[in-house]
Amino acid sequence: MLTRRDFLKFVVGGAVGTLFSPLPWRMADEMVLFSQTWTYQPPKGKEKWVYTLCQLCPGGCGLKVRKIDDRVVKIEGNQLHPVNRG
Numbered sequence: 001m002l003t004r005r006d007f008l009k010f011v012v013g014g015a016v017g018t019l020f021s022p023l024p025w026r027m028a029d030e031m032v033l034f035s036q037t038w039t040y041q042p043p044k045g046k047e048k049w050v051y052t053l054c055q056l057c058p059g060g061c062g063l064k065v066r067k068i069d070d071r072v073v074k075i076e077g078n079q080l081h082p083v084n085r086g
Helices: 004-020 023-035
Strands: 047-053 062-068 071-077
Antiparallel strands (some): 047 062
């Protein structure tokens, strides 16, 4: 007959054994390597560049934002802005 104490020992031992085995860490490494082999597929649609300001601080640095169908896909500094020059 399995007592409550024996059951808890079994569960805790299994959890600790799984944690210290290389299996979960190996699976995590494989998932990272698999996800890095994906190629970037840019969205299709109408492209436009929008000039705006960053509002994270009072500096107000100039930004150039690339949008495709109202979806932001790239943000870079504006070379012509007098505050940050890109």
